[in-house]
Amino acid sequence: MSKRSNEPFLWMLFSAGGVVAAMLIPIHLFLFGVAFPLGWLDGPSYANLLALVSHPLARLYLFVLCALPLFHWAHRFRYTLYDGLQIKHLNELINTFCYGGAILGTVLAGWLLWRIP
Amino acid sequence: MPAPTEYLPKTFRPRVSTYWWLGRWPYLKFILRELSSVSVAWFVVMTLLQIRALKGGPTSYAKFQEWLRHPVLMVINVIAFFFVVFHAVTWFNLAPKAMAVRVREKRVPGLLIAAPNYVVWLAVSAGVAWLLLRG
Amino acid sequence: MAERITLEVTRYHPGRDQKPGSQTYEVPLRKDWVVLDALNYVKDKVDGSLSFRWSCRMGICGSCGMMVNGEPKLTCATFLTDYAPGPVRVEPLTNFPILRDLIIDMSDFLVKLAKSKPWLIRKEEKPLAEGEYLQTPDQLDTFKQFSMCINCLLCYAACPVYGLDPLFGGPAAIALAQRYNADSRDEGASERLDVLSQSDGIWGCTFVGECTEVCPKHVDPAGAIQQYKLTATMEWIKSLLMPRGGT
Numbered sequence: 035m036s037k038r039s040n041e042p043f044l045w046m047l048f049s050a051g052g053v054v055a056a057m058l059i060p061i062h063l064f065l066f067g068v069a070f071p072l073g074w075l076d077g078p079s080y081a082n083l084l085a086l087v088s089h090p091l092a093r094l095y096l097f098v099l100c101a102l103p104l105f106h107w108a109h110r111f112r113y114t115l116y117d118g119l120q121i122k123h124l125n126e127l128i129n130t131f132c133y134g135g136a137i138l139g140t141v142l143a144g145w146l147l148w149r150i151p
Numbered sequence: 152m153p154a155p156t157e158y159l160p161k162t163f164r165p166r167v168s169t170y171w172w173l174g175r176w177p178y179l180k181f182i183l184r185e186l187s188s189v190s191v192a193w194f195v196v197m198t199l200l201q202i203r204a205l206k207g208g209p210t211s212y213a214k215f216q217e218w219l220r221h222p223v224l225m226v227i228n229v230i231a232f233f234f235v236v237f238h239a240v241t242w243f244n245l246a247p248k249a250m251a252v253r254v255r256e257k258r259v260p261g262l263l264i265a266a267p268n269y270v271v272w273l274a275v276s277a278g279v280a281w282l283l284l285r286g
Numbered sequence: 287m288a289e290r291i292t293l294e295v296t297r298y299h300p301g302r303d304q305k306p307g308s309q310t311y312e313v314p315l316r317k318d319w320v321v322l323d324a325l326n327y328v329k330d331k332v333d334g335s336l337s338f339r340w341s342c343r344m345g346i347c348g349s350c351g352m353m354v355n356g357e358p359k360l361t362c363a364t365f366l367t368d369y370a371p372g373p374v375r376v377e378p379l380t381n382f383p384i385l386r387d388l389i390i391d392m393s394d395f396l397v398k399l400a401k402s403k404p405w406l407i408r409k410e411e412k413p414l415a416e417g418e419y420l421q422t423p424d425q426l427d428t429f430k431q432f433s434m435c436i437n438c439l440l441c442y443a444a445c446p447v448y449g450l451d452p453l454f455g456g457p458a459a460i461a462l463a464q465r466y467n468a469d470s471r472d473e474g475a476s477e478r479l480d481v482l483s484q485s486d487g488i489w490g491c492t493f494v495g496e497c498t499e500v501c502p503k504h505v506d507p508a509g510a511i512q513q514y515k516l517t518a519t520m521e522w523i524k525s526l527l528m529p530r531g532g533t
Contacts, residue, residue, distance in 0.1 A: 041489040042522035045515060055191045056239035056268075061276035063194050063235055065283055066201065067228030071219045078283055080209045086282070087205060100198055103191045110188035113492045117450050118182060120169060139195060146202045161300045162383035162391050167449045175356070178446060181494045245493060249512035 044109055044133075051106025058099055084150070093147045100143035101136075108132035183234075184241050190234035193227070243268040291315040291366055292373035293324055295336065298384050306384060308375075309333075315370060321361040322350050325376070325388075338388040345502060348438030352388050353377040358443035358500045381442055381449035395439060398455045401481050402463035407474025425470040432465035432510050434503040441497035441507050447490050454490035455482060457497035457507035464510040467517065475517075483518050491515070 070077035078086065086092055112132040116122040172178040204215030218224060247264035290312045298306035311332055313324040322340055329336050340350040343362040350361045355375050366374070382390035412419065441457035442448050448456045455463075463482055467475040482488050491511045498508040 039483050039489065040522075041483070042515075042519040045489070046519055051191075052238075052242055055194075055235065056242040057272055057275050058279065059191060059194050059235045060232070060239055060272075061279045062198070063228065063232050065280065067194075067197065067219065068225075068232055071216065071225060071228075075284060080205075080212050083212075084205060087202070096198070096202065100195045104195050107188040107192035107195075110185055110492075111192075113490075114182070114185040114188070117447060117492065118172060118185070120167070120450060122451065139192075139199070142199055143195075143202075146199060146206070150202075150206060162385050163298055163300070163306055164383045165306075165380075167381075167446075171446055171449070175496075177496050177499065178494070181446075181492075181496075185492065245495075245512075248493075248506075248509040249516050 044105075047102070047105040048109035049106075051102035051104070051109075054098060055103040055106050059103065062099070088150045093150060097143055097147050101140040104136040104139045105133075108136035184237065187234040187238040187241075190231035191238065193231050194235065197228075239272065243272070288315055288371055291324075291370060293321075293328065294373050294375045295325070295328070295388070296377045296384075297336070297387055300386055306378075310373070313366075315366055315372075317367060319366045321352075321354055321359070321364045321366060321374065321376060324366055324374075325361065336388075337386050346436060348436035351379050351438045351440050351443070353380060353443065358440040360438060360440070360502050363502060379439055379443040381445070382439070390439075392439060394452075395437075395442060395456065395459070398459040399437075399462065401455065401487070402459045402466075403474060403478050403481070404462040404466060406466065406469065406472050407477060408471075409473050419471040421470055428470075429465045429468035432461045432468070432505055432507075435462055435465070435505050435507075436503055438502065440500045440502060441505075444496040444500040446494060446496075447492060451490045453487070455487045457511065458505075460488050460491075460514055461505055461507035461510035464514050467514070476521075479518060479521055482514070483521075488514055488518065 065075065065077070069075045077083070087096065109132070112128055115128050115132075116125070121128065168174075172182045201215060204212045219228070243265050246268060247259075247262075250264060291314075293311045293313055294308050295311060296306050297303075297309045311328045313327050313332075316323070320343075322343055325336065325338055326340075329338075338350070338352070338361075340362065341347040342349070345360055345363045348360075351358060352361050353359070353376070354361065354364050355369065356377075358379060361376070376388065378384050378388045378390045382392060382394075385391050435458055437458060439458070445454075445457055447454050460482065463478045466472045467478060488511060491508075493508060493512060495508045498506045501507065
């Protein structure tokens, strides 16, 4: 049994992150990044939002919403750097930056969401 | 390639230009699709900042909302929004290619696999919007 | 319709030229002529030193692949009138070393194709007395599309990853591996995966999708590669859960 690459694992994370990002990020970004700041729609008040986010399921949802898309970015951006800038020879640096960044973001998300408020 | 001999001539290897992706429109579309991942990462950063602001209390959250209204942030978020929608559309349209789903020995047409994705997308977006807009 | 059209053809004489240049030829613009006809006209009547590959002139041998105005095409299937009034730029296929004029060196592809083991692999051959391997039309359907490949290399010219990553197997080689993996008579999927799943055999692919766009036989190599990624991932999960199970 020869050594098979562990790329499948990274590709799975990329795919899962891609699905989460595709399904959920557009509406979140539209509301919080565009509609609410522009005043097109009224967002939840501070108290309501805090209550919503404190719920354990909401915190789990937000964790997944942050963690998986980060790994989607890591994998995709890594290959964009390889092919777009042709710097594949720097692959150790690139991999550390991308996957390391994703892991860091995931840890940050977990730490922030561990307890609310 | 071994060294050139009389019968094995010296081949010419053109170097791939750094701007290969500007050469054809499909390549540019591909690179834009890949760069949409940066908008995805930006959204996560923004959300983490938002959660931190939320935990900091009403004043800290109000300051965060004020920050989001800054013209530069607005431009970033509008552009990022178009990119994440571009990601979603290209993702749903390409998903059928990876899954050669066969029902009763016949390959299911791509449209029948892409369409349910769009339905779920709509339903999930409506659900999130309802949760956040009901006050 | 104009009487003539101009061709701008890449010329490269190894050992004499430092790098490829271009030469223009004026050829008749006939309604039924393809680019290959124009090239043969040049070779017959204008410049016998022009070198290019061709054979069947009907889109089945895969020999005459070249870049026409920057797009990979079978020159036997590309009509001159589509490019009127011209000029028409004819160059050797991208991403391959140029041997001479419009002829490219495809040894890298042949090495990668061999790695895919594009033949039926059986653990044990059925004895002749037991007759042939039977296959239903639906079983044929699972891989028939991928078997239509004529090795014309247009997909390799279209694939930016192949040009950038020397380890990448390339669309046709992977599609042909999938063609055999999906064949009900084949038992070699695991053997192929051992080779292809290493390094960037298949993982370099970022689903640009241009390979499928340019394929003259509608093989859809991009689809084949994504299917293969999924298969490889399933196998990886299985090997994780059952380290000693399976073949």
